[in-house]
Amino acid sequence: MVDVAFQSGSAVSVAEQVDRAKVLQKLRLGDAAFRHLTRAAAVTVLVILSGIIFSLVYGAWPALQKFGFNFLIEESWNPVTEHFGAIAPIYGTIVTSLIAMLIAVPVGLFIALFLTELCPLWLRRPVGIAIELLAGIPSIIYGIWGLFVFAPFLQQHVQPFLIAAFGNVPVLSTLFEGPPYGIGILTAGLILAIMVLPFITSISRDVFEAVPPVLKEAAYGLGCTTWEVARYVVLPFTRVGVIGGVMLALGRALGETMAVTFVIGNAHRISGSILAPGTTISATIANEFTEAVGDLYTSSLIALGLILFVITFIVLAFARLMLMRLNARLGT
C-alpha cells in the first residue's frame, strides 16, 4: 500500500492536484457517515431497551391492575382459579442467587489470586483454560448434568448427611429439613455457583494481572505476606473490576433459566428448608409460558418478567452506587 502511494505521489500531475479537494470532501463525508452510524448504533440500544420496558409493562398491566400490590406478596399461584402471586418465584430467585454468590465469590477470587500470585507457571495455562471452558459450556448441559449426575449424588451422599448433622441445631435444622429429594433450592444454588464461577475468576484474574508489579514488589519488600499483599494491595487496587465481575455473575445467576429449571423442583411454595423444591422467576416463565391459556395467566407471567427486570436493575444500580461511594471515600 505504501509503495503504491509513493509511486502515485512521485507522478503528481495538475489533474490530481484539482482532485485533491474532491477527495478531501469525500473523506469528510465518510467521517460524517461513520459518526452518524456509530451514534445510530448507540441510540438503537436506548430504543430497544425502552421498547422492552414498554412491552413488559404493557403485557403485565392486566395482571398488575387485577392483583395490585398483592401480586408481590402472595404465595398462591393457581392457574385454575386464575389467582396469581409472585412471592414464591421471587424468593426462589433471590435465595438461589444468594447461595450461588456465597460460594462462587470466595472460591472465584481464591482461584484468581492463586493463578496470578502463587501458581507455578506450568499450571497457569491448564487451570486458566479449564476455567474458560467452564464458561463456554451451554446452560442446558449444566441442567442435564445436574439432573442426572449431581442431584442423585446430593440425594444419596450429601443431603442425608446434612439432615443428620444439623438435625438438632436450632436454626440449621429448619434450613436442612425434609426428605432428600436431590433436587431443590440448594441444588439449584450449587449449580449456579459452578456456572458463575468462571465469570468471577476470569475477570478478577485479568484485573489482578493489571496490578503494577512495582506495587506488589514494594509490599513484599516491606515484608508483607502473600495474604497481606492480596488483601491490602491487589484487592484495593482492583476493586472496581472485581465488583464488576461479581455483578456480572450475579446478573447471570438471577436470570439463569434452563439449568435451574432442571434441578430446582419447580414448586410454587416457600419453604424454610433449602433442601425443599422451589421455583425461580425465569424457571416459572420458561415452564409455563407455552401452554399458558388465558390473558390473566399470560399477563401474570409477563409481570414476573417485569419483576426480574426490576430486580436486575436494582442490583446493577446498587453496584454502581456502592462503587461511587467507595471511590468518593478513597478519593480516587
Next chain:
Amino acid sequence: MARSGVWPQTWRVPLKHWTAIAAAGFLAAAAYLPANAADISGAGATFPYPIYAKWADAYKKETGNGLNYQSIGSGGGIKQITARTVTFGASDMPLEPAELDKIGVIQFPTVMGGIVPVVNLDGIKSGDLTIDGPTLAKIFLGDIKKWNDPALAKLNPAAKLPDQAIALVHRSDGSGTTFVFTNYLSKVSGEWKSKVGSSTAVQWPAGIGAKGNEGVANNVANTKGAIGYVETAYAKQNKLTTTKMINKDGKTVTADSESIMAAAAGADWAKAPGFYQILTDEPGAKSWPIAGATFILIPKEPKDAAAASEALKFFAWAYKNGDKMAEELDYVPMPDSVVTLIQSKWKSDVKAAM
C-alpha cells in the same frame, strides 16, 4: 495527498458487498414467498407435533401440498388462531363451546393418547400395582403419604408394599397431559375438584415439578418411592414401571391402544357440542380411565377460504390414510364413527369446506 489514490477504493469495496448481499436477500425472499403462499400453516400443541409432521411429510409426497406446523404450545395456538395469523390452531385442551363461538372457530379431535401412573418401588414391576381413582387423588393431594397405606394395601393384597414415603412428581410445564390427568382426578374426587381443579397447570398441593415427560420419568427413576404420570406412548417407549387402574365399571385395565380406543368408543361424541369431550372416567368394561384427544381449531369463516379448504383436505386425508402412521408413533387414531361426525360438522359449519 499520497494516500488519496488508495482510500476511496478501500471503502468502496464493502459497499459493493452490501449491494450483493441485499440483492441475494431479495432473491431469497422472492423465491420463498410463492412457496409459502401455497402451504397450509398451523400452530399450537406440542404433544401431536410428531404425528402432524409425519402426516405432512407423507401428504406432501402424495399431493405436493406442504403443511407448516409450528409446535409453539396450546396457548400460543389458540392466540394465533384468534388473531387469524395461521390457517388452523391446535390445542391439547379442548375449548368450551361458548369460547369457540366467541372466537368463531370449530374444533375437532385428531388423535388420542393415554396417561398412565409410573412408579419406582423395589420389587414392583409394570402391572404389579393397581390403583383406583379416589386413591390416586388422595396420593396426589398428599393425604396418602406412605406406600403401605391401608387404602393401597387393600387394592393390592398380593403386592409387598414397603413402609416408604411417597415422593410425588408432577409436570412443571403447562401441558395437555396435566390437563387430562387433573381432569380425571376432578371427576373421581370431589376434594380434588374443590381444592385443586383441572387445567394445563395447577397449584399442586405437594411434590416436585419436572419439565416434560422425560423430566417426570427421570425424577421418578431417580427417586425411590416416587410416583408420577406420563403419556402411555412415552412409558412404553422407555419401558417405565406402569400401574394398572380400576375404571368406572370397576374393572382392572392396562394402558394400551386397545383400552384407549375403548374409552373413545364409550364416549358420546354426538351429544358433545364442539366435540368437547375429555376421555376420562369413561364407561365401558375395557376403557382406560385417563385418556384424551388433541384438537384442531379452524375458523368458521376463514379469511383465506382456499387455505382453509386445503387444511380440511389434509385432515380428511389423514383420517383416511394416517391411522397406521399414528399407531407407529404410539398415538391412538380416532374411531371411524367419530370421523364421520367430524366431517359432517365441517360441511355444516365451515364456509368454503370441500
